[in-house]
Amino acid sequence: MRVRLENILKQYDELEQVTLTGYKGRPALDHVSLDIHDGETMSIVGPSGCGKSTMLKIVAGLEMPQAGKLFYNDFDMTNIKPQDRGIGMVFQDYALYPVMKGKGNLAYYFQMHQKSEAEMEARVRQTAELMGVDFELLLGRLPDTLSGGEKQRVAIARCIVRDPLVFLMDEPIVNLDAKRRERTRIEIKKLLKKFGITTIYVTHDQQEAIFMGDRITVMRDGVIEQVGTFDELYYSPVNLFVATFIGTPPITILPVQVANGQVIVSQVNHAWNLPEHIAASLPQGALRMGIRPEGWVLNTPDGVTLSVSHIERIPTERAAFVHGNLAGKHINAIASLEQPETKAIALTPDWDKVYFFAAEGEEVIYTPGTPDFF
Template sequence: MAEITLAQVSKRFGPVTAVAELSLAIADGEFIVLLGPTGAGKTTALRLVAGLETPDAGRVFIGGVDVTGLPPAARDVTFVFQQYSLYPHLSVFDNLAFPLRSPTRRTPEDEVRRAVHEVARLLRIEDKLGSRATQLSGGQMQRVAIGRALVRRPSVYLMDEPLSSLDAKLRSELRIELKRIQQDLGATMLYVTHDQTEAMTLASRIGVINQGRLVQIGTPRSIYEDPADIYVATRLGSPGINLLPRALFPALEAPSATATIGVRTEHLAIAKANTGAVTGKVNWIERLGDQNHLHIDVNRQQIVSLVDPDEGLDVGDEVAVTLRKPLFFAADGQRVR
């Protein structure tokens, strides 16, 4: 495996800046996830590492070697795309073996068989090796696509939202598989997604991207609990963080520059209304089995709170709202500490 370093990398497409002065260091064996909405620049950053795009400025290093001017084939990376990109006329075995049989990486056939069976075992598709790709389910096809990247044992694995086209159950299963495989191999992975659940469950560290710029990078927990600004705060959390005007809680101690108060759903204490607290009215309850989400109206501001299903609250109840661990943001959206 190898570390990856992006040093002040920028890329423009006509008038659009896709990546702006991106600096990022990924350690050997680390699983980094770039998180952001469509158009944030995540895939372009991935393609710059792969050599599928050439930066307008900055340098790309893999394993300490400057690869900025090298073609993709010389970088020892593999790329897993969002779509499966399998050869439909080939068996699963031959799809997995294809990278090892290419003219540039000709491998002895006994070594090919050993590598394919090892990867098939990791991905739990050993019983599908004789099947055509067209006979597989969506989840199995994506496992083969991932396996084709794994079989080469490159320095770096690059993954562009490989689970986004799968249904929720398959996504959940493959997230667990992918994390297990990455830990077993000690692989260096750079993974991009717009899905916060993927980012939180897979990443050693998450890099949040906005309009081509890396806004914040840190462990999933630190990004969730200590966001740098409102944009980062809204990337994680389901339901999303409550963003409320400062004036809604006049008695709350807050920095003088505070314009907006952010509070996670689990950091709201809700109880039947009593004196001395901000009060609201329960408009709607999402009953999710192990927990309820209360939708509360407080002075025409909508607040969502996470509560125990045995709390005994119902639609129409007047409730007292108390904040725990609030986050404070200035008028420009930056965090106020």
């Protein structure tokens, strides 16, 4: 099922606006348009109050927009009641009926819609088989006897049993501990691929968004900043906000001057010669240079001296992060796991991985684009 939001405007009254978003005077959704493909999982990320959950509520029919339209394929769903939209919602608090066992939670939909016992039994059994190993054991247990991950499996199954047209997931695993969160998101990912149900997945965790989503929507202040795959957002951000929001550890932004084929970090009195193709793309004068951790070359003869605060070693990644300060900015640079302890190290940008932004505002002047090996 293709889901389209066209020019959606949602404005709360002033008290609601401050309560829900922390801001007043701006819409929760400011003429937002988004096209989610049939069978696609679209992750929605952004700072608190950016409009992620409001968008989910608009699609679910729990909130009505002041302007704009919502479509399933080419059918206008804007004024359709929530119960008639074919939505399956999974919340962060599971929302299971505590007095009903797992099977009762799955069967409740059929009881409310006066479906036959045979139809209910067949659909519950089919869903249990689809949910995989050991799921039938959960059907005979009350929610209070289940772990967080098991509760979320039942909550997901309760949506699947209804055969929804669209899945809406609002931070469904945020309450789990790290180990269960990792395992549960893998299970959810497998299920979404198996069923091929169009899904909107809201999360504040960009790593989760990357893992779960076929594409990612980055939001800020009620508007969509960019939609794309992780590689598109990471290597070709549309503005400084997206560049700094996507990526862990985050990109470092350095104030520089560009003149006569050189980039000059004036605060440390150091200059590098620019490759001709990059120099030709840049205006002369003040800019901001962005470099991600993998965008530094270490121990180079023409490098600038980084004052090292500490080296963080990550054996599972066979790598280390060198942390330090340059021109008043915190620097993260990837090094080999065997990088010796040091108080200073010479760094030079890998020019195939460098970004340039306007000195003021958020305009992108130059990005490296997606590497050839992708």
